[in-house]
Amino acid sequence: MDTDVIVVGAGPTGMTLANELLLAGVSTVLVDKLARRSDLSKAGGVQSRTLEVLDQRGLLEPLLATGEHPVTTGHFAGIPLPLQSERHCLPWRSVPQVVIEGFFERQLAARGLHARRGRELVGLAQDDDGVTAAFADGAALRSRYLVAADGAHSTVRSLLRAGFPGEPGTLTIIAADVRLGGADPSTSHTWSEDGHWAALFPLGTDPQGRQLRRLVLGGPDRSLPREVPVTEDEIREGLSAVFGTRVHLLELRYARRVTNASRQVERYRHGRVFLAGDAAHVHLPLGAQGMNTGMQDAFNLGWKLGAAVRGWAPEGLLDTYHAERHPAGAAVLRNVRAQSLLMDWAGTRDPEVLAAREIFTALARLPDVQHQLGDLMSGTAVRYPMPGSGSHPLVGLPAPDLDLGPARVHELLRSGRGVLLDPADRFAEAAGPWSDRVDRAGKGAGTEPVLVRPDGYVCWAGEGDPEPALRHWFGEPR
Known part of the structure; x- marks a missing residue:
């Protein structure tokens, strides 16, 4: 193998994934067909859930230090959601895509990873052991896995002949x-x-x-x-x-x-090849959801590929990428379609559309409705299925950023490892065999036991034994 993972596409999704892979100790090659990084802004903002994960990696403060990035009011179909900023500890920020890309480029360079630009992918083959990528200049690279983050007109998706159903653009x-x-x-x-x-x-x-x-x-x-x-x-x-x-x-x-094209690939995983970002889903650019959804794809996939490369991934872990992110992408496509209808995107001034918007605008003044829409747009409403993890209200949701005294939960996740909050020091012995991939925070760490995956989602909480969840998400013990 030339490398563990090839990431095709050096946009926000690809660079976020490359950063996660480096954090997991995975050798990575990042390629892009453009000879130089684009200076176009494209997406214009970062949603709350993405800000939370950037904070979990210690990247939020240096990102916000790159310039003036004001907090802005969210919207749904152009209807303001002023309570969104009050609901989320890290409200929506105006950070253009060009700033995100430049920031990640510097972060990756500081860790020794530079995108190989001007490398156009023209061929792809995979077998039981790995993936071979062929480029227009005649070069080839061999890796264990390959991730397509090469945008809406993905070459990888075309080479895979992956199903990409949906609605074509009409305007x-x-x-x-x-x-x-x-x-x-x-x-x-x-x-x-x-x-x-x-x-x-x-x-x-x-x-x-x-x-x-x-x-x-x-x-x-x-x-x-x-x-x-x-x-x-x-x-x-x-x-x-x-x-x-x-x-x-x-x-x-x-x-x-x-x-206004709206499409989503049928499968996010094709053997050793995965699709993420606009390579997996395209839709109208509303609320910067395209860039944010792609970055969340990367946060979800990165630690799982790291586990597979390092040999401790439990059976089926890589399949959970599709199981978790395909429904999340489908939900974004649904809310974008609803917004485009209520916004009268085509400018028809259809009386039925105007009547529906008038009623919806009145409903959106209710705090509960604003909270629901704000969570939907910000990505904080995503709840992953966690088989066998019980029915605790936190399971499947992002971990709350509790102040534990010596550190916050977000700070504990900066290593890219899992975290077990064990406030009563009950699970030191049980969690010990997983200490190479899960950190334990003992006495005083919150009010109840919580197991958090490297991507910041709760996979077990409450009473009982955490060992089944540790095995399910972090594999067999040492």
């Missing part, structure tokens, strides 16, 4: 990074009477201290083929259709057309 909208002048719009989403609409989100400031924004434009007669370049005149006309003379364009930095 496009414009996404652009801009500087604007004039009145500051008071809301993130604005509609005109004739169906044109605009959405604005903060992207921080440029080196000169000037405010940058993500602008999304849609409406009737605005859908053009994806390959048609977006012009400054088109942006100005779109702003005028929604805001009149109140808002005007100062600078266009980047623009692209985005379709």
Whole structure:
């Protein structure tokens, strides 16, 4: 083998996965067909659950130190969710994708991993022992596993001939990074009477201290083929259709057309090859859910591949990647479809759609509804199935970041290992055989026993014996 794992695609998903693999002690090669890292922002924010996992790896503070990344109000179909910030200890932050990629690139370089750029994958073969990847320059690499994080037009997915069912794109909208002048719009989403609409989100400031924004434009007669370049005149006309003379364009930095295609691969695992991020699921860019869902795919898969490479993965552990992340991706596709309908994405001004939105907007003023939608959008509502782990309310959910005195739960997870909170010091002997992959926090560690996986999810809690859960998730003891 040339390496343990090949990661194809050096975007947020691929670099997050590479970081997790290095943490697990797994040799990794990261390849990308682009000759240089993209300087386009694409996604514009980081959701609460992703922020939590970054904090668990000790990466959150240095990421936020890279610039001005304000806390922003979440939304569902353009309907503000102001209570979301109150509900989550780490509320939604405006961190553009280009900043995420640059940050991870530096983190990986500091650990000796540099993406091999300009390496286009053209062939793929696997057998019982490993995977062989062939590249356009004639080179080949052999690895135990390969992960496709190469985006919506994934070469790996095509080479696998993986089923990718769903709905094709029927229209496009414009996404652009801009500087604007004039009145500051008071809301993130604005509609005109004739169906044109605009959405604005903060992207921080440029080196000169000037405010940058993500602008999304849609409406009737605005859908053009994806390959048609977006012009400054088109942006100005779109702003005028929604805001009149109140808002005007100062600078266009980047623009692209985005379709409303909605697809998900049938299987996230194909033998020794796994799909993650946009290679596994594509949908409208609402709430930065695409980037965040892909990064969560990586957090889920990384420690499991590490366990397999290092020889302690229990039977079926790698299959839980599909079992846990396919439903999570499907849930994102469902909420995006619902949002696109309520937003009147096509600008039809259909009276039935407007009536449904009016009722939904009234419901969204209720705190319980805002909490439910906020959890859905932030990723904190994801609950993984945990067979044989009992019915404790915490099981399957992200571990709460308890302050245990000497350390917080998030700090205990920075090693990339599992954690057993054992406040009564009852399980020192039982957990000892797993001490090479599970850390135990003893007396004073919370109020009840909790076993947490390396990705921060609770896999056992409460009374009883943790040994069955230790075996199920962390394999046979030493």
